[in-house]
Amino acid sequence: MKIGSRLLLLLLQNAPYVLFVVLLVAFGLMSDRFLAVANFRNIIIQAAPIAILAIGMTFVLLIAHIDLSVGASMYLTASVLALYFTGVPWPVGLAAVAVGGAMIGLVNGLVVTRLGVASFIVTLAMLFILRGIAMWLSNTRMLMFPDAITDLNRTALLGIPSAILAFLVVFALAWVVLHQTPFGRQVYAVGEDPEAARKAGLPVERITLACFVIAGLCAGIGGFVTISQIGAVGPKYGDQVEFAAIAASVLGGVSLFGGRGSVAGTVFGAILIKTVQNGLNIINADPYIYPLVTAAIIFLAVAIDGLRTRILERLEQRTIRPLSEA
Amino acid sequence: MTDSHPARTPPLLEVAGLTKSFFGVRVLHGIGYSLRAGEALGLVGENGSGKSTTMNILGGVHQPDGGAMLLDSAPYAPAGPGEAIRAGIAFIHQELNLFPNLTIEENLFIDGFPRRSRLIPLIDRAAIRRRTEDLLAQVNLDLKPGTPVARLSQGERQLVEIAKALGRSPKVIIFDEPTTSLTRREVDRLFAIIARLKARGIGIIYISHALEDVMTVCDHVTVLRDGALAGGGRRQDLSVPAIIAMMVGRSIDTVFPPRTVRPRAEEALVVEDLSQPGVAEAISFSIRAGEVLGLAGLMGSGRSELARMIFGLDRFARGRISVAGRPLENPTPITAMEAGIAFLTEDRRSEGLLMGFSVAENMVLTSLPAVAGALGLVDGRKVVDTAVSMARTVHLSTEKVSDTLVKHLSGGNQQKVVIGKWLLRQPAVFILDEPTRGIDVGAKQEVYRIINQLVERGSAVLLISSEIEELIGLSDRILTLCRGELTGGFERSPGPGPGFDREAIMTAATGVAVARTRTGTRDVA
Numbered sequence: 001m002k003i004g005s006r007l008l009l010l011l012l013q014n015a016p017y018v019l020f021v022v023l024l025v026a027f028g029l030m031s032d033r034f035l036a037v038a039n040f041r042n043i044i045i046q047a048a049p050i051a052i053l054a055i056g057m058t059f060v061l062l063i064a065h066i067d068l069s070v071g072a073s074m075y076l077t078a079s080v081l082a083l084y085f086t087g088v089p090w091p092v093g094l095a096a097v098a099v100g101g102a103m104i105g106l107v108n109g110l111v112v113t114r115l116g117v118a119s120f121i122v123t124l125a126m127l128f129i130l131r132g133i134a135m136w137l138s139n140t141r142m143l144m145f146p147d148a149i150t151d152l153n154r155t156a157l158l159g160i161p162s163a164i165l166a167f168l169v170v171f172a173l174a175w176v177v178l179h180q181t182p183f184g185r186q187v188y189a190v191g192e193d194p195e196a197a198r199k200a201g202l203p204v205e206r207i208t209l210a211c212f213v214i215a216g217l218c219a220g221i222g223g224f225v226t227i228s229q230i231g232a233v234g235p236k237y238g239d240q241v242e243f244a245a246i247a248a249s250v251l252g253g254v255s256l257f258g259g260r261g262s263v264a265g266t267v268f269g270a271i272l273i274k275t276v277q278n279g280l281n282i283i284n285a286d287p288y289i290y291p292l293v294t295a296a297i298i299f300l301a302v303a304i305d306g307l308r309t310r311i312l313e314r315l316e317q318r319t320i321r322p323l324s325e326a
Numbered sequence: 327m328t329d330s331h332p333a334r335t336p337p338l339l340e341v342a343g344l345t346k347s348f349f350g351v352r353v354l355h356g357i358g359y360s361l362r363a364g365e366a367l368g369l370v371g372e373n374g375s376g377k378s379t380t381m382n383i384l385g386g387v388h389q390p391d392g393g394a395m396l397l398d399s400a401p402y403a404p405a406g407p408g409e410a411i412r413a414g415i416a417f418i419h420q421e422l423n424l425f426p427n428l429t430i431e432e433n434l435f436i437d438g439f440p441r442r443s444r445l446i447p448l449i450d451r452a453a454i455r456r457r458t459e460d461l462l463a464q465v466n467l468d469l470k471p472g473t474p475v476a477r478l479s480q481g482e483r484q485l486v487e488i489a490k491a492l493g494r495s496p497k498v499i500i501f502d503e504p505t506t507s508l509t510r511r512e513v514d515r516l517f518a519i520i521a522r523l524k525a526r527g528i529g530i531i532y533i534s535h536a537l538e539d540v541m542t543v544c545d546h547v548t549v550l551r552d553g554a555l556a557g558g559g560r561r562q563d564l565s566v567p568a569i570i571a572m573m574v575g576r577s578i579d580t581v582f583p584p585r586t587v588r589p590r591a592e593e594a595l596v597v598e599d600l601s602q603p604g605v606a607e608a609i610s611f612s613i614r615a616g617e618v619l620g621l622a623g624l625m626g627s628g629r630s631e632l633a634r635m636i637f638g639l640d641r642f643a644r645g646r647i648s649v650a651g652r653p654l655e656n657p658t659p660i661t662a663m664e665a666g667i668a669f670l671t672e673d674r675r676s677e678g679l680l681m682g683f684s685v686a687e688n689m690v691l692t693s694l695p696a697v698a699g700a701l702g703l704v705d706g707r708k709v710v711d712t713a714v715s716m717a718r719t720v721h722l723s724t725e726k727v728s729d730t731l732v733k734h735l736s737g738g739n740q741q742k743v744v745i746g747k748w749l750l751r752q753p754a755v756f757i758l759d760e761p762t763r764g765i766d767v768g769a770k771q772e773v774y775r776i777i778n779q780l781v782e783r784g785s786a787v788l789l790i791s792s793e794i795e796e797l798i799g800l801s802d803r804i805l806t807l808c809r810g811e812l813t814g815g816f817e818r819s820p821g822p823g824p825g826f827d828r829e830a831i832m833t834a835a836t837g838v839a840v841a842r843t844r845t846g847t848r849d850v851a
Contacts, residue, residue: 181447182439185432192425199423201408201437259427 005311012308016251016265019300020272027279034282041161043271043278048167049226051270053241054248055174056218058266059211061249062178063191064258065112065119067215070245071238072130073104074223078233079134082143090148090228097227098220104130105216109209119212127242135235142234145227152228163225167267170221174214174263187211191258243298248273250301257309273297336399338363338529339384339498344393346379353379355554356393361498366520366530368544368561370537372573372794376553377533381500384531385417386410397497414497418504420626422487426476431458433475434490461489465519481512488519498529505539506626506809517543535624535836537566549573570829574794582799583775587782589617589802593651594786595667595755597636600645605631606810609645613755613786618777620801621790622835628810629790630672633757636788637669638662650754663692666754670744670761672790678744681733685722686713688732688743693750716746719779721772738769745776756780757788762796774800798826808837 011018027034053070060067077100081093088096104126111122155162178184190197190207198204227233250256251272252265276293339361346354354376361367371377382388384395386404395402397413404410410417424433431454440450440457458471465485475483484504491499501520505513520530520543532543540547541561548558549572557572558564593612600609606628613619623629634640636647638657647654649665657665671678679688690697690709697712699705713727720742732743741761748756758777762770777800780787791797797804804826806814814834818825 176448180449180451182441182449183447185428185436185439185449188427189425189436192427196423196425197436199407259425 005314009308009311012304012311013253015304016253016269016272016301020268020275023272023275023279027275027283030279030283034279039278039282041164043274044167045161045163045229046278047271047274048163049222049229050241050244050248050274051167051267052170052218052222052225054245054252054266054270055170055263056215056222057242057245058174058249058254058261058263059178059187059214060119061246061254061256062187062258062261063208063211064194064256065208065211066123066246066256067105067108067119067212068123068242069104069108069126069130070101070215070219070222071241072127072134073101073216073219074226074238074241075233075235076104076130076134076137077101077220078223078227078237079138079143081227082145082233083137087146087148090152093149094221094224097224098217101216101218101220101223102213103216105213105219106209108216109212112212113205113208138235140235142232144232149224149228150231153231163229166221166225170218171263171267178263183207183210188259191260193259244273244294245270247294247298247301250305251297255305255309256302257305269301335362337361337396338398339402340396341384342394344380344383344395345391346383346388347391353553354383354390355552357550357553357555358393359548361529361531363497363527363529364524365546366524366532366544368540368547369531369533369550370535370540370547370569370573371550371556375550375556375573377550378502379553380550381417381502381531381533384410384498385415385500411494414495416491416494416496416499418484418487418491418499418501420503420506422483424475424483424486426474429472429474430462430469430478430486431455431471433486434458434461434493457493458489461493462486464492464522465489466515479512481508481515484508484512484516485519496528498531499523500531500533502533503535503626504532505534505536506624513539537569537836540569541566566833567829570832574828574832583771583778585778585781587616589781590615590784594649595636595788596646596648598646600632600635600642600647602631602635602640602642602644604810605640606635606642609807609810609812611805611812611815613788615754615784615786616781617802618781618787618789618800620797620804621788621807622794622797622804622831623790623807624835625792627807627835629807630759631810632807633669633759633788633790636662637667637757639669663751666751667757668748668751668753668755669757670741670748670759672759672763679732679740681731683732685717685727685730685732685735685743686710689713689716689727689747689750692747696750712750713746716750717742719749720746720776722746736769738772741769741773742776745773749776749780752783753785755786755788757790759790760792761789762791762793794828794831797831798824798828801826804831806831806834808835813837 024035033039057067057070077097080100081097085093085096108119108123108126111117112119152162157165160168178187186197186202186207189200189202190204194204223238248269249261249266250269252261252267252269254261254266273294276297277290280290280293337360341360342358344354344357345352357376357380359367359369369377369380379388383390386407386409389403389405402413404413404415425436428436434457435454440453442448442450455471462469462471465488467482467485467489469478469482475486478486488499504516508516520532524530530543532540534540541564545561546558547561547564547569549556549569551573592615594615594617596612598610601607609632611619621629621632631640635642636657638659638661647657649667652665654661654665662669680691686709690712694704697705697708699708710728717727722739722742732740735743745761761773761777777787777789789797789800802818804816805812814831816826816831
């Protein structure tokens with residue numbers, strides 16, 4: 001019985017990879033354009049903003065919190081950039097949205113830690129507040145960005161497109177922070193058992209705060225990459241991307257219950273989601289089917305997470321008497 | 327004890343006259359003990375005897391009202407756990423404080439990773455690996471430092487916790503019930519490690535209900551009872567029966583109301599061969615209608631787990647349950663309730679009550695169909711009437727059952743609400759898990775009276791309690807559970823007197839000299 005559980009667990013932990021291979025084969029059979037190298041480059045460029053967002057989301061999910069405000073945060077920082085930072089060089093623009101996003105994350109984190117309100121509620125309220133301010137500032141007009149920013153989309157360094165470069169830098173930094181710094185390991189400890197972490201003398205509140213700031217920072221950077229790709233933002237900009245980011249994390253093995261998963265998985269999850277959308281596009285699928293397929297993937301991801309957690313709990317069950325030997 | 331040892335060198339730790347009160351109730355009355363470097367002191371006593379408070383004071387969790395502590399001949403008064411750790415007091419709790427999603431080395435250094443340099447906050451992996459290897463070698467644990475703790479057995483995890491303590495060069499290590507979830511082999515290994523720690527000059531304080539283990543490990547034993555010293559001495563001068571006598575030595579007050587009925591002939595609950603790997607092994611017993619069966623066992627013996635399995639909250643691998651002659655297969659809480667089982671959980675706050683709801687709403691919660699009127703809608707008048715009459719039955723002294731929120735009631739009254747809730751269903755079998763924990767003496771007696779009413783009506787009661795007196799005062803029969811196994815069965819002897827051999831029950835519950843063949847566990851009745 002235990003061995004059966006372990007096998008099932010192994011399958012569940014690798015379910016996204018199995019799914020990915022199945023999709024590659026299926027889309028490849030349906031269209032010969034799908035498996036082209038250029039198409040994969042496209043997929044990664046398209047996945048870059050969501051991947052960056054999802055990397056930030058991973059920090060918050062790892063401590064068993066959630067941030068629903070990242071999409072709205074993208075919209076507000078982009079609006080402010082378009083309205084009040086016209087004509088600045090792109091590094092200043094990037095810094096502005098990154099700092100703006102981080103500040104919003106700081107507010108989220110402060111309300112969660114100081115007032116003890118559930119992050120789901122705090123960030124849901126924040127979503128409406130930020131979107132409301134952005135719509136008010138922009139009068140819901142379409143806002144355009146200067147060439148200085150949109151040119152970035154056509155720029156490459158050492159042959160690597162700027163979007164992919166940004167994504168690789170964020171990914172590498174996040175990986176090092178999570179795996180090679182004391183803070184990163186403490187994030188995992190807090191996510192596993194906040195009470196035990198407190199008893200072990202860890203600054204649980206400060207760690208929680210930092211994770212929300214990182215999520216906000218990533219929302220700013222991811223938003224900037226998106227802006228450079230699309231050149232203009234309207235009232236629907238950033239709408240529901242938080243769910244894509246959460247889905248990417250969970251598909252990649254991050255547990256909504258905290259303490260488990262990694263940014264490497266998250267990046268894979270983001271690419272998986274974009275692969276599906278790209279494939280549907282290439283085979284000329286009915287546009288109305290896109291949300292259904294995305295929803296099916298999100299549902300699958302959450303169901304897998306639930307099952308995985310349940311099996312892990314069973315495997316790690318506390319025992320009163322020895323299992324073998326008398 | 328303190329003065330039985332000639333003072334060659336001053337003791338490592340000397341404690342005298344500790345007093346402590348919580349909310350005006352004095353829980354420690356002048357506790358004193360001393361510990362020498364390289365020696366082990368056993369601290370024993372029943373639940374509530376003051377062991378935890380004494381150790382929490384040493385560990386800096388609580389501050390004493392009076393008394394003094396000397397560590398290495400210097401005054402020691404920690405303001406918090408952090409200060410105690412820095413002073414050299416390490417506490418290995420029964421519930422281990424490890425993170426299974428991290429590796430062994432990460433767990434050892436989670437609160438202070440060595441860095442590669444002052445400026446860059448990167449973990450010095452090479453350094454923690456070296457130090458972890460060294461610490462693991464000290465506890466004889468042959469594991470790679472990078473192994474995730476999730477893969478370790480309970481015994482291995484405990485050794486990791488000890489290694490973690492050793493990393494801080496402790497002077498004193500406190501072990502709280504370290505053997506409850508260990509295999510015999512792991513216990514032997516633990517004892518070998520403790521012997522090595524002693525040889526290095528570390529003082530050991532060993533808290534356990536397993537008295538044989540205490541006698542194996544400790545040089546001295548101190549016995550607490552009701553927050554005061556009840557005795558103790560050098561190991562050579564003591565025996566397990568002598569220690570048990572010191573622990574219990576107290577007469578039972580006549581707080582238990584007399585019962586007029588005798589158990590009936592028919593069996594209300596039959597449990598056969600109930601087993602779940604790691605939790606319960608071949609548990610068989612039955613309760614007759616109108617009978618109170620007491621279940622004695624230490625914390626972690628599987629008492630609550632057994633109740634949860636019967637009520638369908640936890641699964642079991644093997645075994646049969648039948649209620650009033652009808653088999654109850656694969657019980658879930660719903661089918662168990664339909665079969666006539668009621669379950670008063672040990673934790674009423676999180677499991678038994680809706681705190682923000684009124685007394686009336688809580689009471690009718692499990693019998694809503696019975697208070698529904700036409701069209702299946704809940705009849706508010708009927709709810710209040712039902713609740714008022716039940717409040718009277720359980721002696722609940724609250725006037726407005728429909729207005730008073732449960733969270734505003736005292737612990738004792740909350741307990742009556744839960745009991746009333748279940749009584750409305752007229753259960754054939756009532757499982758009471760620690761029904762009097764945390765409630766005052768008056769409310770306790772009310773609960774005892776309700777238990778009597780229950781059996782007079784013909785219900786069967788399975789009573790789980792840490793207080794042996796309570797079991798002795800109320801039960802027709804008592805079973806003892808140890809490490810998920812029934813280790814003894816006792817029947818009330820007729821006539822005056824307590825009716826049970828208290829020491830024999832304690833002995834069986836602690837798993838010492840298991841008297842299985844003599845008393846039998848299956849057909850005690």
